[in-house]
Amino acid sequence: MNSWPPEPSPDLPANLPHVARASLCARCRHVQFVESAKGSVFLLCGLAKSDPRFPKYPPQPLLACRGFVARP
Numbered sequence: 001m002n003s004w005p006p007e008p009s010p011d012l013p014a015n016l017p018h019v020a021r022a023s024l025c026a027r028c029r030h031v032q033f034v035e036s037a038k039g040s041v042f043l044l045c046g047l048a049k050s051d052p053r054f055p056k057y058p059p060q061p062l063l064a065c066r067g068f069v070a071r072p
């Protein structure tokens with residue numbers, strides 16, 4: 001059973017917003033961290049490329065997702 005808030009992953013980008021750190025996406029194998037020219041970091045869902053049910057930039061924090069696969 002998952003606990004809330006989840007344990008933060010030590011390998012997250014340092015400038016990832018706090019709200020995104022607590023998101024399921026931050027621990028998902030499908031996530032990609034995208035940094036803007038201004039240094040903001042966004043969470044991009046890799047499943048969005050092939051499955052329209054998943055938004056490219058999921059609203060954060062995401063608390064449940066059928067596509068979630070834990071990163072190793």
Ligand code: SF4
Pocket residue numbers: 024025026028029030031032044045046047054058062065066067068069
């Ligand atoms: S599959 Fe779900 S949890 Fe994983 S990155 Fe996409 S939206 Fe986030």
